[in-house]
Amino acid sequence: MEIADLKFACFDTETTGLSPESGGKICEIAVCVSRGGKVLEQFSTLVNPQCPIHPDVVAIHGITTEMASKAPTFKEILPRLEQLFDGSILVAHNADFDIGFLKSEFEAAGKMYPAYPVLDTLRMARKSKLFAKNNLGLIAQQIGISADGWHRAMADTKMLEQILYYLIKHLQDNGVHTWEKLQSSQFVSWKDLAVTH
Numbered sequence: 001m002e003i004a005d006l007k008f009a010c011f012d013t014e015t016t017g018l019s020p021e022s023g024g025k026i027c028e029i030a031v032c033v034s035r036g037g038k039v040l041e042q043f044s045t046l047v048n049p050q051c052p053i054h055p056d057v058v059a060i061h062g063i064t065t066e067m068a069s070k071a072p073t074f075k076e077i078l079p080r081l082e083q084l085f086d087g088s089i090l091v092a093h094n095a096d097f098d099i100g101f102l103k104s105e106f107e108a109a110g111k112m113y114p115a116y117p118v119l120d121t122l123r124m125a126r127k128s129k130l131f132a133k134n135n136l137g138l139i140a141q142q143i144g145i146s147a148d149g150w151h152r153a154m155a156d157t158k159m160l161e162q163i164l165y166y167l168i169k170h171l172q173d174n175g176v177h178t179w180e181k182l183q184s185s186q187f188v189s190w191k192d193l194a195v196t197h
Contacts, residue, residue, distance in 0.1 A: 001179040007035045009088035012156040014061040016053045020104035025049035027068045030153035031084045044154040046071035061151045075109040093136045095120035123186035
């Protein structure tokens with residue numbers, strides 16, 4: 001499939017802890033669905049994790065237990081997320097982290113987590129060798145994208161989306177035009193990708 005025809009669901013989560021295995025839950029999620037750089041839909045909400053948010057974590061994203069306690073639960077927003085993710089490639093920066101939380105929340109809500117196709121812009125950035133540092137805010141700064149609101153879900157999602165299309169343009173300029181090649185850009189040196197187009 002051609003990259004131009006793909007639908008991407010860029011998303012970011014803010015959480016109560018570092019991993020679902022240690023009891024961490026999602027306390028905010030944002031999703032931006034686009035095709036060819038054009039936004040089709042976006043959605044953002046705080047999520048009630050039904051547990052306290054540790055002050056160390058609050059210091060990172062600013063979401064307090066009180067703020068989140070008034071929000072819908074993950075189970076309540078799950079139908080909306082399924083609708084946004086359906087037919088999309090999920091895109092996250094350090095996808096293992098966000099996908100791990102998604103899987104855990106799906107299961108806690110009594111749903112099977114579908115095997116959505118995934119692009120990890122952190123892996124792509126590392127393989128591209130384009131950036132001095134590969135974390136989201138610093139990539140944004142290097143390519144001239146505002147990093148305002150870094151560590152809140154929608155701000156991070158909008159940064160992620162712009163970084164994704166920056167990476168895609170770089171790949172397309174080097175002859176990469178299919179989903180298969182785009183997918184392999186997470187695992188193969190981009191110099192090798194460009195040679196084999």
